[in-house]
Amino acid sequence: MSAMTKKEWIRSLKFVLFSISAGIIQIVSFTLMEELLHITHWVSYLVALILSVLWNFTLNRKFTFRSAGNIAAAMTLVALFYLVFTPLSTWWTAVLTGPAVGWNEYLVLIITMLINFVSEYLFERLVVFRKTIDTAK
Numbered sequence: 001m002s003a004m005t006k007k008e009w010i011r012s013l014k015f016v017l018f019s020i021s022a023g024i025i026q027i028v029s030f031t032l033m034e035e036l037l038h039i040t041h042w043v044s045y046l047v048a049l050i051l052s053v054l055w056n057f058t059l060n061r062k063f064t065f066r067s068a069g070n071i072a073a074a075m076t077l078v079a080l081f082y083l084v085f086t087p088l089s090t091w092w093t094a095v096l097t098g099p100a101v102g103w104n105e106y107l108v109l110i111i112t113m114l115i116n117f118v119s120e121y122l123f124e125r126l127v128v129f130r131k132t133i134d135t136a137k
Contacts (some may be wrong), residue, residue: 001047004035012121014064019090019117020057030109041105045112053082054119060124069132077128085116 001009026048033044057078061067066075067074089112123132 011064011125015060015121015124018056018059018064021059021123023113023117026052026054026113027109034105039096042090043110045079045093046090049086049089049116053078055134056120061129065124065129065132066131066134066136067129068137069129069133072133074128078124081123081128085119089116107120 009102029051030044030048033047034041037044039047057075061071061074093112094107096108097105124129
C-alpha cells in the first residue's frame with residue numbers, strides 16, 4: 001500500500017470515528033428532545049442535526065483534513081451543503097414518520113444519518129477541503 005493510500009485510509013477512518021461521535025450527539029440530543037421534552041419530531045431532528053454538524057465540522061477540519069484554510073469559507077461551504085440537505089431530510093423525515101407512511105422515527109433517523117455521512121464526507125473531501133488538506137501544522 002502506498003503512503004498516499006495509507007494516508008487516505010487513515011483520513012477515512014478518522015472521519016468515520018468523528019462521525020460516530022457526532023451521531024451519538026445527534027441521537028442523544030434527539031432522544032432527549034423527543035422522549036423527555038416531547039418536542040415536535042422535525043424540531044428535535046433539526047436541533048440535533050445542527051449540534052451534530054457543528055461538532056463534526058470542528059473535529060474533521062482540525063484532525064481529519066488538517067486544514068489551515070479559511071474557517072469562515074469552509075463553514076460557508078458546509079452551510080451551503082446543509083442548506084440543501086436539511087430541508088430535504090427534514091421533509092422526508094416528516095413524510096416517512098407521518099401518518100401516511102408511519103415509519104419508526106429512529107429507523108428514519110438512522111437512514112438519514114447514513115445518507116448524511118456518505119454525502120458529507122464526499123462534499124468535504126472533494127469540495128470544502130480539497131485545496132487545503134494537510135495544510136495545518
